Amino acid sequence: MKGLKQYLKKHGKHFTVALVEDSIPIKWNYTEVERTIKREVWYNCWSATEGDMLYLINVAHQYSKKDKRTCMSFMLGTIGNYDEKEKWFDAFVLDNGDLDLTSYM
Numbered sequence: 001m002k003g004l005k006q007y008l009k010k011h012g013k014h015f016t017v018a019l020v021e022d023s024i025p026i027k028w029n030y031t032e033v034e035r036t037i038k039r040e041v042w043y044n045c046w047s048a049t050e051g052d053m054l055y056l057i058n059v060a061h062q063y064s065k066k067d068k069r070t071c072m073s074f075m076l077g078t079i080g081n082y083d084e085k086e087k088w089f090d091a092f093v094l095d096n097g098d099l100d101l102t103s104y105m
Contacts, residue, residue, distance in 0.1 A: 001093055003102035010105055013089040015051030019104045020058065023096060027061045028068060030054050036072055048079045056088065 017030050028036075030050050037053065056078050060071035078084050 001097050002100040003105070004093065006105060007101040011049070013086045014049040015055045015089065015092075016049065016104050017051045017054055019101070020051050020055045023092075023099060024055065024058055025062060026054075026058050028054075028057060028071075032068075033057055033072075036068060048085065052079060052085060055092070056085075059088070 020026070021029070030053075033054055034050075053075055056075040057068075057071045060066065060074040061068075064071070064074075078088070
């Protein structure tokens, strides 16, 4: 994956909103996710980026086809587990090896 080292230096194993929007099918954009998050208790999201949350909720929907609330619960549970969250980024890198990350710096 081109630009991976530089991307990791800048963002760590976190998604940016632009990376998510360009690389996976989006059911809910970040504005919709943010509105839903504001209604929930999200104390465990302190180490997450907007991109992390956007990626996890949309991947949950992509694989389960569940409603936003169910996908939000999955996202909040995963975000709170640092090791689990990094595994999602690692899986994304493996699945998208031909992606050029230099434009997401």
